[in-house]
Amino acid sequence: MAFSSPRPSALISVAKMHDGERLFQTLQSCFQVFRAPEHGRVIELLHAETPPHEGLIIGSTPDHPIDIVILDDSDSEAALEVLSQIKDSSSLRMIPVVIVSEKGSACLTELDALKHGAADFWTLPIADQVLLARVAVHTRRTRVTRSLARMSMTDLATGAASRRLFADSLRREWGRAMRENVWLSLAFIAMDGYETYAERLGGESAGECMTMLSEALGTCLRRPGDLISRFSDDIFSVILPVTDHHGAAHVSRQMHSSIEGLQLAFPGSVTRLPLAEYVSISMGMTSAVPVSGCDYERFAESAYSALGKAMARGPGTTNLQPTLMEVLN
Template sequence: MNNRAVILIVDDEVTNIEIMNAVLEDTYEICFATSGEQAIEVARTVLPDLILLDVMMPGIDGYGVCERIKSERLLADVPVIFTTGLTDQEAEVRGLSLGAIDYITKPIQPVVLRARVANHIELKRLRDQLAQMAVTDALTGLSNRRHLEETIKTEITDLAANKDWLSVILLDIDFFKSFNDTYGHPEGDRCLIMVASALTRAMHRSDNTVARYGGEEFACILPGADYDSAMRIAQGIKTQVQALNIPHSGSSISPFLTISMGVASAIAENDMTSSDWINHADQQLYLSKAGGRDMISGTVFTQEN
């Protein structure tokens, strides 16, 4: 598998692109654009790890491209290095104020280019690792509660534009305290990891998100899924967990591990919040527990209810 970092070179002079490509192509995957408009399109498509951006270009200049890139959620964290023949401090300050991280002056010096690019690629890799750790549950490798709530918020904004559905499933392992008391916490951790894997297998789409909400509670975010679709996915989750056949002698309802689930579905609207889905799903989860556990309860809600 190719894990080389991707660098987007933007310059209206093809000769400059060829020079930088010759310096970097042995280490990185290179793509290029010869205008500001093309640079923005390519960046959205390939999501590069770093952009080498010419300042002086016809149409949208480098400053305009940088400003556009930093305003887009998916591109805002991509480091931008300006490549320019300008040497005045005012031009450098302007670029840095727009979010660029460095300047390389032309004519390009290969040793300088390699070193600057390598340093910033490594810094981005470390930042990405820290960002991933901040939103990941250490035990299961799933998203954590913080990432869950951020993801719901983002999905509301994206889905509301087309009045599309969003569904959230909250689920709880039945009698998990008793499981830990009976088998010990190491087996409890192993159980959580197995359930996390079962949840991931039950997801139908790559944009579905599975998270550990806390303790023995998990959540699934299903953008575009209406109530019927979400209930089918919930049933699929139930089937996957049943297939684990994890013994649970401390359960009063089954000799094997079971889960209770609450499903909340609604058409996304801009003034809704992540709490709307979480609270309604939690209410349904409570009904499943109160109804005897090992159950799925669900609701379609609106802003009014």
């Protein structure tokens, strides 16, 4: 089963209901409708069509092709179990779930359904136009919510991930590295002379320069879990899962080469800074095998401090903090 349609999509599991066929036929007039023969297949079908989220957390996942799930309450325990699994899943929880019940034979109360995370509770039969309107309201809300989530996770100026996504992803990758006992590396990368560049050419030109830097740096990140984020006006952060200090150093060299290859002219000389003819970057990196779940903040602080030391040495410098093993143990 492939869930792909320009129309809003609904997955329904109401086979045991008298009005199930009518519900299916009515929705088909305006929506792309798919059926799960039983509640136990709902999660299986949803996960089978979940877009790859590259290891990111809620809000960062691509849009799921299903906009609403509709379950009958003929097997109330199964319906609540499916509902709970959807709401507990980072890739599915944004999908609204509606519980439907036949008049006079309700197995669930509206209150129970809502307490377990249902978006709505309908008693059948429902007039066709009312049914279509209710589903339309939920699917529009789903798409608006997803759009807002994407915006909150993206730096609109450069297209890199947002600082919020960086924080969430670092916390998640730290936990994963701790569980799997593997290395994690983190870099902070600053555009040298950003303030001077902005003063001389304007903030819009400085933003365009950061966009070009983001794109060039992104070409050096080739694995699904690698993430570049805009940390501040002039600084990017890069998370490198399952990467030790040797791998981080290799990525650092690639990043410097990618920026040098752009040959973005810097607007004039600066006597107080030994800036080169072309835009350059400074970088601070650190690596660790996590041993404590709460130490990811110290990990980030160490990488940020490494950036400060690199910038103090002069433009185009990288400061590699090889390992935080001793600090974090």
